[in-house]
Amino acid sequence: xPDVENERLEIPHAAAGPAESQSPEAAPPxxxxxVKLGRSIVxxxxxxxxxxxxxxxxxxxxxxxxxxxxxxVDADVGLRNLDVVLGLENRVSKHLLxxxxxxxxxxxxxxxxxxxxxxxxxxxxQNREKDDVPEEKMAELIAQLRERYDFVLIDCPAGIEQxxxxxxxxxQEAVVVTTPEVSAVRDADRIVGxxxxxxxxxxxxxxxxPAMVRKGTMMSxxxxxxxxxxxxxxxxxxxxxxxxxxxxxxPVIDIEGSETGAAFRRIARRLLGEEIPIPAFEDKGNFFSxxxxxxxxxxx
Amino acid sequence: xxxxxxxxxxxxxxxxxxxxxxVAELRRRLDATPEFYKGSRAVLMLGSAEAEPAELAAIVATxxxxxxxxxxxxxxxxxxxxxxxxxxxxxxxxSVAAAPRSKDDRTDPSGRASGRVKSASIRSGHSEDTHGESxxxxxxxxxxxxxxxxxxxxxxxxxxxxxxxNAGAELTxxxxxxxxxxxxxVAHAGAQGDDLASVYALRLEPTQxxxxxxxxxxxxxxxxRARAATPEIAxxxxxxxxxxxxxx
Amino acid sequence: MTGKSYVxxxxxxxxxxxxxxxxxxxxxxxxxxxxxxIDADIGLRNLDLVLGLEKRIVFDVVDVAEGRCQPRQALIRDKRLEGLYLLPxxxxxxxxxxxxxxxxxxxxxxxREFDVILIDCPAGIEHxxxxxIAGxDEAIIVTTPEVSAIRDADRILGxxxxxxxQLIVNRVRTEMVKTGDMLGVDDVAEILGRDVLGVxxxxxxxxxxxxxxxxxxxxxxxxxxxxxxxxxxxxxxxxVPLPSFEDDGIFGRLRRLMIGT
Numbered sequence: 001x002p003d004v005e006n007e008r009l010e011i012p013h014a015a016a017g018p019a020e021s022q023s024p025e026a027a028p029p030x031x032x033x034x035v036k037l038g039r040s041i042v043x044x045x046x047x048x049x050x051x052x053x054x055x056x057x058x059x060x061x062x063x064x065x066x067x068x069x070x071x072x073v074d075a076d077v078g079l080r081n082l083d084v085v086l087g088l089e090n091r092v093s094k095h096l097l098x099x100x101x102x103x104x105x106x107x108x109x110x111x112x113x114x115x116x117x118x119x120x121x122x123x124x125x126q127n128r129e130k131d132d133v134p135e136e137k138m139a140e141l142i143a144q145l146r147e148r149y150d151f152v153l154i155d156c157p158a159g160i161e162q163x164x165x166x167x168x169x170x171x172q173e174a175v176v177v178t179t180p181e182v183s184a185v186r187d188a189d190r191i192v193g194x195x196x197x198x199x200x201x202x203x204x205x206x207x208x209x210p211a212m213v214r215k216g217t218m219m220s221x222x223x224x225x226x227x228x229x230x231x232x233x234x235x236x237x238x239x240x241x242x243x244x245x246x247x248x249x250x251p252v253i254d255i256e257g258s259e260t261g262a263a264f265r266r267i268a269r270r271l272l273g274e275e276i277p278i279p280a281f282e283d284k285g286n287f288f289s290x291x292x293x294x295x296x297x298x299x300x
Numbered sequence: 301x302x303x304x305x306x307x308x309x310x311x312x313x314x315x316x317x318x319x320x321x322x323v324a325e326l327r328r329r330l331d332a333t334p335e336f337y338k339g340s341r342a343v344l345m346l347g348s349a350e351a352e353p354a355e356l357a358a359i360v361a362t363x364x365x366x367x368x369x370x371x372x373x374x375x376x377x378x379x380x381x382x383x384x385x386x387x388x389x390x391x392x393x394x395s396v397a398a399a400p401r402s403k404d405d406r407t408d409p410s411g412r413a414s415g416r417v418k419s420a421s422i423r424s425g426h427s428e429d430t431h432g433e434s435x436x437x438x439x440x441x442x443x444x445x446x447x448x449x450x451x452x453x454x455x456x457x458x459x460x461x462x463x464x465x466n467a468g469a470e471l472t473x474x475x476x477x478x479x480x481x482x483x484x485x486v487a488h489a490g491a492q493g494d495d496l497a498s499v500y501a502l503r504l505e506p507t508q509x510x511x512x513x514x515x516x517x518x519x520x521x522x523x524x525r526a527r528a529a530t531p532e533i534a535x536x537x538x539x540x541x542x543x544x545x546x547x548x
Numbered sequence: 549m550t551g552k553s554y555v556x557x558x559x560x561x562x563x564x565x566x567x568x569x570x571x572x573x574x575x576x577x578x579x580x581x582x583x584x585x586i587d588a589d590i591g592l593r594n595l596d597l598v599l600g601l602e603k604r605i606v607f608d609v610v611d612v613a614e615g616r617c618q619p620r621q622a623l624i625r626d627k628r629l630e631g632l633y634l635l636p637x638x639x640x641x642x643x644x645x646x647x648x649x650x651x652x653x654x655x656x657x658x659x660r661e662f663d664v665i666l667i668d669c670p671a672g673i674e675h676x677x678x679x680x681i682a683g684x685d686e687a688i689i690v691t692t693p694e695v696s697a698i699r700d701a702d703r704i705l706g707x708x709x710x711x712x713x714q715l716i717v718n719r720v721r722t723e724m725v726k727t728g729d730m731l732g733v734d735d736v737a738e739i740l741g742r743d744v745l746g747v748x749x750x751x752x753x754x755x756x757x758x759x760x761x762x763x764x765x766x767x768x769x770x771x772x773x774x775x776x777x778x779x780x781x782x783x784x785x786x787x788v789p790l791p792s793f794e795d796d797g798i799f800g801r802l803r804r805l806m807i808g809t
Contacts, residue, residue: 046592048561048671053696078673079559079703081696126703158561158671160591161643182759183566183594186449189466190592190639193448209752217756227466227484229446240721244729247695315615347615376616450591452640467602468593468639507603517603 038069040142040152041271042171044195046187048158050179051206051236054246055264056155057085059175061251062268064119068150071110073122073142075167076157077133080124086113087249088121097125100137106144115254120149133162135169142170160194173200176230179207180219185227192228203230204267207238210280221278234267235278236260301325309341310368312359319355323362330366338367343392346384348376356387391492392454439474447471447485467507476500486510495536500546504532509541516541551582553655553665554783555684557708559700561671563692564718564748567758569668570598571772572688574765575780577632581663584623584633586655588680589670590645593637600761601626601634608638613650619657628766633662643675648682655683664783673707687713688745688783693720693731701740714745716779721750733790746779747791748772 043056053076060072074082077097083089094109099122106122113119122145125132145152156167168174174195178188192201205221212218221235239260245252253261266276301322302313314322330337342363346356360370372392373384381391439457447453447461449468458475469485471477476498477489483501488510490497495512508517514536531546556569566589573585586609587595596602607622612635619635626632635658638645658665669680681687687708691701705713717733724730737744751772757764764772781788 047594049563050561079700081560081699084695084699159643159674159676161672161674161676163672163674181755183597186468186594186597187592189449190468193451212752212755217752217759219759227464229464240724243694243721243724247729313614450639470640508605515606 035147037146038149038151039173040146040154040171041173041175042075042154042156042168042199043175043177044156044164044167044191045158045177045184046160046189046191047178047184050177050184052158052177053081053085053155054242054252055175055177055204055206055236055267056153057082058251058253058261058264059268059271060119060151060153061086061113061116062253062265063151063153063271064113064116065253065265066268066272067118068272069118069148070151070153071120071122071145071149073145073152073154074124075138075154075163077124077163077166078126079157080126082155083111083121083123084249085246086121086251088113088123089249092121092123095123095125096141097132100133100141133166135166138166139169146170160190164191164194168195168199171199173202175202175204175233176228177204177206178224178228180205180213180221180224182219185219185224189228192230201230202233202271203228204234204236205232206236208235209238232278233270234263236263236267301329303329309343310337312342312344314344314359315347315349317349317351319351320358323355323358326359326362330362330368334366340368341372342368342370343372343374344370344384344389345374346376346380348380350379351383353383353386356383360387360389390456392456441473446481449485473497489534497535499534500531502531503529504534504543509534511536511541514539514541551584551659551662551665552686553659553667553684554686554688555588555667555669555681556688556690557669557677557680557704558671558690558697559673559704560691560697563690563697564754565671565690566594566598566668567754568688568690568716568718568748569595569666570763571765571776572779572783573632573664573666574626574629574763575776576664576666576783577626577629578765578777579780579784580631581784582631582633582661583664583666584635584658584662586635586658586665586667586683587637588651588667588676590637590676591639591642592670593639595668596624596634596636597761598758599626599634599763601636602761605636608636609654610638610641610645612654613646619654643670643679646679648679651679651682673703677707681708681711684711687711688716689713689740689742690716690718691736691740692718693725693733693736698731698736698739705740705742713742714783715740715742716746716748717744718748719750720747744790745782746775748775748779 043052045052056072060070064070072082073096074080083092088111091111094104096109098104099106099109109122111121111123113121142152142154154167154171157163176188176191178184195201203225205224208221209218213220225232237259239258241255241258242252242260245255252258253264255261270276301316304311316322344359363370370389373389374392375381375384384391439455441453441455442460443453444462446463447465447469449466452470452472453459454472456474459471459473460478461471462480464481465471465479465483465485467484471485471487472491473489474492475489475494477487477500479501482503483506485506486508487499487506489499490512493512497511499509499511506518508515511534532543533546534541534543556565558565569585573583576583585595587593590610596605601624604624607617609622611617612619612622622635624634624636626634655665667680667684670676689701689704691697715737717736720733721730725732733744733747753764753770753772764770765776767773778788
């Protein structure tokens, strides 16, 4: 290679290129909104059973504990579960579809959490089908919710069909949840390819079993993200406490000493803009050894 | 007759015969939302069975009435291929970009009319993903960003990807395929019968490779690990696909 | 010969439909049956991965449905097991690419050549689910002993019509059943009101074998291998007793929850 000084080349047509080459001042100022809108985040995965609903419930609860107003929306029409995970199934009377169809007001359908006053649930209908919900109505509803809450977390159903599209339509951000398994990562990748361009995507790797990773019988988080290439916002270890918590309708973050619960709390804090490194998990009894990855997270 | 919306335009399934019977159904469907598709391009899937040039001309004319430009055809066999050519449609390889609709397509179908492959902007260190079809006059296509599982890209010339191609993704090119990243999906170079086409990748770890009419699946992972550390080229030698290390 | 077709479904995702389809299919083949497994999860295919056959996919079920190839051309013969075939799904298309009639057609054609057809159903109750059940004579519902899964299975039961339906209870953790932290098999069966075809204990081995595309049944030394063979036997009508788990019964909330729903 010849020695070349770093000279600037004269480019004949200094045309304004694609958006990223424009200086920030060139963009027109956006009108100041009258109300500060909350963040709408869809929790999605593609594959079922990787922990979307548990993640939604726990992150929602943790955000509420951090003082934010949160609504968790169960977008799984026909197969609702968010109410059970939060222990609120006995308090559900009206649901999302009733609101959209004008059969009741939003306030009549919202269920307040038993413990956290600033955490509300908008339940899904059990006896209807996903085709019953028109996309535009869903988008309107989410927009309405953003005016009332700091955070709107949308629990997305498994799959890539209309249920998925409905859940995504109002969201500005997405948290893709996967487990460190080949099928789950494949499905997560598919989902990423289907999310609209403008959505900001983050990744949570759930159900990590450090002992198996060490034995080489499970993918590591690095293996997962070598494929997905997303902003990692959390790693959640697998624990039997999760099953017990779910069956009891208690969020796992409320279980003393739960590593899983602690991980969800950290995810909530990262969503709020804190930079917390991801711990490398050891078996119970050892302390964490921190790894180099520091997460930069967008503004809250 | 089926109409599918994709990110780069419309895909029309036209397998029924006589083909003329599809015209009425096509018109009926387009009449339902006459302005919606204006400015879009359409690729016609013609299958393998014979049809009259006049029937195909009627389909193209119907599309034109709704502002849709038919500019490509997927054909299985010479019969429909020559039919398509006589109608001035360029041939597109079988795995056409058939990405399912996202909400973006609803809001701006005419934005895709030029057929330009949207080049990605880099956000927060990660490439944006797009789907698309070849646009340049010579049929070459260039794509920046990870090609995700379930996405497919096609080029009537050569196809260059700067980024990874994940398992479950499909690449098809009439010419060569170059992946400046990890190729984990399926790649088909020389898709219309060019035995001299090649597949290049920084890390060649495909699920399956196809060159012209040859198909090969990759050897099991434990055997490949050592090899995929360097850039490699797949080509046909003595009627079989072989992988050679790229020269330094 | 007219083979029988079973849809392997659940409602809830992630309870083990695909793993079950793969392993029960392998088990049936080791018993000498001609088996074809159909992946109906178009756009999110995984059965090929779990079987370790992904590298050999050329045509898929959508190609067959659209007449682009004959069913035989799309079938992938498992080289490890005599009599086991896979009809894969497409990854680049979506569930709207195929219709119920087309699925029925495909299954009918295959039933002339195979003893057993297992259809791996996608999660949920949307288009993909309806396609998958369209071609099925009978149903196998896979559930775990967890509230959410049972609830979804219950919902599914209502959509299966008059088809004979049997249960496979997956990922049972005996110690947790004993301490009352998990429902027992009998409770699950009672709530859903169906016969139990099989009980599969929770086992770490499944994750590894699934990742590597080597169904557990292929290795007789693996613990779960016997479990799936027993399930295959029962499916074929043999009277194989279910393993006995000592349940201490369930405490208040779980029971009330289920029966009160």
